[in-house]
Amino acid sequence: MAAPYPLILVDGSSYLFRAYHAMPKLTNSRGEPTGALIGVLNMLRKLIETYRPDYLAVVFDASGKTFRNDLYADYKAHRPPMPEDLREQIAPLHTIIETMGLALLCVPGVEADDVIGTLATQAAAAGIRTLISTGDKDMAQLVDDRVHLINTMTDALLDAAGVEEKYGVPPARIVDYLSLMGDSVDNVPGVPKCGPKTAVKWLAAHGDLDGVIANAAVIKGKVGDNLRAALDQLPLSRQLTTIKCDVALPLGPTELVPGTPDRERLREWFERIESRKLLADLDRLDPTAPAPTAPETPQGAADYQVVLDRDGFLAWVERLRAAPLFAFDTETTALDYMRAEIVGVSFAIEPGAAAYVPLAHTCPGTPEQLDRDWVLDTLKPLLEDPERAKVGQNLKYDMSVLARHGITLRGIAHDTMLESYVLDSTAGRHDMDSLARRYLDCDTIAFEDIAGKGVKQLTFDQIPLDQAGPYAAEDAEVTLRLHRHLWPRLESEAGLAALYRDLEIPLVPILSRMERHGVRIDCDQLATHSHDLAVRIQALETQAHEVAGRPFNMGSPKQIGAILFDEQGLPVVAKTPKGAPSTSESVLEQLAAEGHELPRLILEHRGLAKLRSTYTDKLPQLVNPDSGRLHTSYHQAVAATGRLSSSDPNLQNIPIRTEEGRRIRRAFVAEPGNLLIAADYSQIELRIMAHLSGDERLLAAFASGQDIHRATAAEILGIAPEAVDAEQRRSAKAVNFGLIYGMSAFGLARQLGIGRAAAQDYVDRYFERYPGVHAFMERIRAQAHEDGHVETLFGRRLHLPEIASRNQNRRAAAERTAINAPMQGSAADIIKRAMITLDDWIERERPPARMIMQVHDELVFEVAADAVEAVGARIRAAMEQAAELRVPLVVDLGVGENWQAAH
Structure with a gap:
């Protein structure tokens, strides 16, 4: 079959900057930056595989000034210099593109836009359809019947009608549109305060830029005054925004035939940049190779069923009963788990097949659906059976929604969000769409694709079944495929698998109960x-x-x-x-x-x-x-260190050091007849530091129950602990906490309001008195450089992608993280262990108590007033026994009618 677009022109400069900002700051083991490079190559791979063009060129801006600088000296004058770690990736990227056998063009004196415009114009004259791959709106002026645009970030394809729909003007008016608005990034002068709506309005009323200029006198208001003041510079703006389409080029469109890649050199490059994915996909970067055979389950080819009859549903129920594991998902009316109603359910038991059972779609023309209560009653024994293993993506949400319908979800064996998070918390986002792109190399149906955006966005019950069915079934089927990809990797790492199995998965129902109980x-x-x-x-x-x-x-x-x-x-x-x-x-x-x-x-x-x-x-x-009551949402897969975060509201950010913040906490109150117990680990990260470093003085101070900050001040200053005043203790506290957060002498000086030399003296004396701490920090830095990660006491792995960066600031930041992460991560693991123990006790023995909040190193409980003493003792014991350290874990327990009073 002939290629739909025989010629593809890639805006390499646009690719480069978009990949740099979209990709994580990756480096290889040599410390060389690779994120933008890998991002561009992945976009090229996808483009080549999708379109298989006859001709292809990748076009970059050449270094140095262009003819536009001659027209206007301040053109692009305000652009910040290119980041050094991006600049370092350009030469390797150019080399790899040429090694792939692709034409690479950098023409001095003009921009990539002009080279692309010239090639597209020449191709159109020869009857060759062209696709320009770019994210640059300026290119819309090139679109016509034979030239289209594609944005590979969004897969949006723009023809002439698409340009007019997106910008409000046809391609022939794009230059006029851009001239009126100007461009602050490129420093192209326009009409001040003239945005897209105003530009479209003027062009609709007066035809083109010349018409707007001719009628400037009749345009009213401040923006009309701005137009009249800008009239002299509008012709210049038009020159600057017009793409030059007559550039003298070394190659014409039909000379851009891809050559045969040098596979061995490509393999060497991909090994150097340490991209396993590019190595595995080497054939897919070859435009001359035959189209690859379809994968086992190609996107869009899966068997997705919409189940509307009882027999079909019952047949699926029997399949679920017989399956050793099935993927399950709910579709609902809202993101708020306390208000969401179930619209439908989906499930999958093997890749390539899934079913969606719609239950409450309301859009006109929807066929008769199965009764929701009957379906949920039929599924209830299966969903509540702890022996029936389920996998899902963020099953905590589904558990909370099902609970509103009287179903207690049990048998949660796996959660793909948590599998990805435990494998590498820093790899990127852990939502299903991101995971599918990262691990399965497939683009899923985005919710906005079927529901729209903004205030006009539909709720799921308003979406027609022909769109809702594939979306919902895909959720379950892709989740199952993700699990099959992620679990073997996790299972091969015994420590990570144990952390996932024993800590993260058991926490899912605990957090669901806490959220639903609220405060x-x-x-x-x-x-x-x-x-x-x-x-x-x-x-x-x-x-x-x-x-x-x-x-x-x-x-x-x-x-x-x-x-x-x-x-x-x-x-x-x-x-x-x-x-x-x-x-x-x-x-x-x-x-x-x-x-x-x-x-x-x-x-x-x-x-x-x-x-x-x-x-x-x-x-x-x-x-x-x-x-x-107030119901927050706790997130297990956000903070890199393993700590929980929360949103709507964010409980972690309520200040405690100011009177105004404490006053907010006074509004968190117990129900009548109850009190709040706040149980807070005392100086847990410093205690973990003592345990990990084994420093004798630090261990002794904690073992004897000393005030650690007073003890530190006494050690540093060489005075008796009772002689330490409040200011000296404050300084010692800043040193204690600052050092475990990797604070430099400069940062300490700023915090204490003292000179840098005095701060450095504090640090030097601290390490003299606590040599074990210094040795630990040096050891952990070396380990981080060698392994690329550090671990908590319980095996949680914290990856440090910048640890080998050539950029000194980034490398230093990664080293600071390496020192602090084992302490923060271990503290997070310890409090999670305590939560699991306490929830198990509450669920088994049913004391008059509920765990209602987790904030930083603190657990908050709502307890019957007459049970406070007994419950408090049990809480303290469980938290202090959550880990065995070389120093005692100490919990400060407070009781009160409100959260602040309990401190």
Whole structure:
């Protein structure tokens, strides 16, 4: 069959930058950056395999200036320099592309766009259909009947109608459209405040750019004034945005025939960049090779059934009963597990086949569906049977939704999200679509593809079955394939398999129960707090305006920058990527520490405004109307170290060091007749450091129950512990925690407000007194460089992709992570072990207690008031016995009517 597009032109420069920002910061064992390179090669592989073109060229921008710089000296003047780790990947990428047998073009004096435009124009004249692979909107001006665009990031194919639908103007008006808007990235002048809607409106009314210019006098408003002020520069903007299509080129379209790849050299390159996937897919990078045979289960060819009759459903139930393992998934009306209603269920027992049973689709024309209650009642014995093994993707959500329908999901054998997370928490996202691309090399049907986006997005019950069926069945079938790919890899690593089996999987039902039970909050108290914050915020704004000498928008970095740096002449501490003075939190903190009043006021204003918008205003809105309680979502597969995170609300971010943060915690209250118990591990990461380092003085201090910060101050200063004052203890605390987080002397100096030399002296004296800690840090750095990862006490592996980076800052950051990750990760594992033990006790013995929150190193329980003492003793014992260390684990236990009072 003839190729649909005999000529493909690849915008290599667009590929390169998009891959750099989309891919993780990968390096090989030599420390050479490889992420963008691998990303580009993967996109090329996919393009070649999909289209099998007769002619193909990869076009890059040449170094140096172009004719556009002669037209306009400031063209692209504001672009930041190319990151060094990206620059290092260009030469190897060019070499590999040529080794693949592909034409590579870099023409001095013009841009890649101009080379592509010229080749596309020549091809069209010869009757050759062309596909341009790019993410650059400027290329839309080239589209016609014989030239189309494809964005390989989204697989969106644009013909002339597609261009007009996307941009609001046909290809012939794209240059006019771009000229009016200008381009801040390339520094192309346009009409200020003229965005896409205004540009489309003007062109629709006046035909083209010349028509807009001719009618500038009649365009009203501020934007009309801007147009009239920009009239002199619009012809220049048109020149800069017009792609040149008459470039003198060394090769014509029909001379771009792919050659035979040098397989041995390619193999050497792929081994050097350490890409197992590219090595395995070597044949798929060869445009001259015959099309590959279809895989066992090609995307779109699987047998996906929509089950609408009882006999068909019961036949699937029998197949599920006979299967040693089946994949299961629910489709629902909402992401909120406390409000979601089941719309349908899907399952798969072998790759290539799956079924979707619709139960509550409401769109017009939907055929009669099986009764939801009958289907769920029929499935209930199977779903509740702990001996029937199930696999899913994020089964915690399905468990919570099923619970609302009276089904307790048991027999969770595997969860592909957790399999991927335990294998490598830093590999990227662990959602099903990402995992399918990463491990199965297939693109799944995205929810937005069938439901739309934004405010017009449909809920799943509104989606027709011809779209809903394949989407839902694919979820189950791809999950099963992912498990078959991931589990053998996990099983081959005994330590990781044990962590997954004994810690992460058992935690799934525990977290589901915690989420569904929720926590009670006092909305009236939060409303009062919110009002008080509003008053303080307004007072800070008034005070800031007085200090500035004029009113300004406290939320505008641009206005703040103008006042701080232009009007008040404060020193510029850092700049944004675009070169403007930064007004980030760290910059404002540094300026405030130097005694500048306005940065301090802005910081305080920002902090209080964030508390109000994130917590005091928002928390009452999140209360479930049925339960009357707040229900967060805990995430097992987000934090690289193994710690749990939470969202809606994020409980981990409620501040505890400020009075305002503590006041928010006072709104988390117990039900009448109950109290809250807050059980917090005391200095757990320092205790893990003592255990791992084996430092004699540190071990002795913890063993004797000393105040570790006072003991450290005494050791460093050479004085008796009772002689240590509050400031000395504070400094020692900063050293203790700073060092396990890899803080440098420079960072310590900033935190303590002392000179760098004094901070370095603190660090030096610390290591003199605790040599075991220093030895451990050096040992763990060396191990991280050798292995590329570090491990927790329980075998959790924390990968460090930047540990061999040539970039010193990235390498140093990875080394700091290597030191801290075993402690943070071990602390996360310990509290998870405690949660499993305590949940088992609660489920078996049914005391009047519920575990309701996990935040940092703390567990919070809601307990009947008359059972607090007995329950508290059991909690303390379980948490302190969750791991055997060379120092005792200590738990601080507090009781109160609210969360803050329990501290």
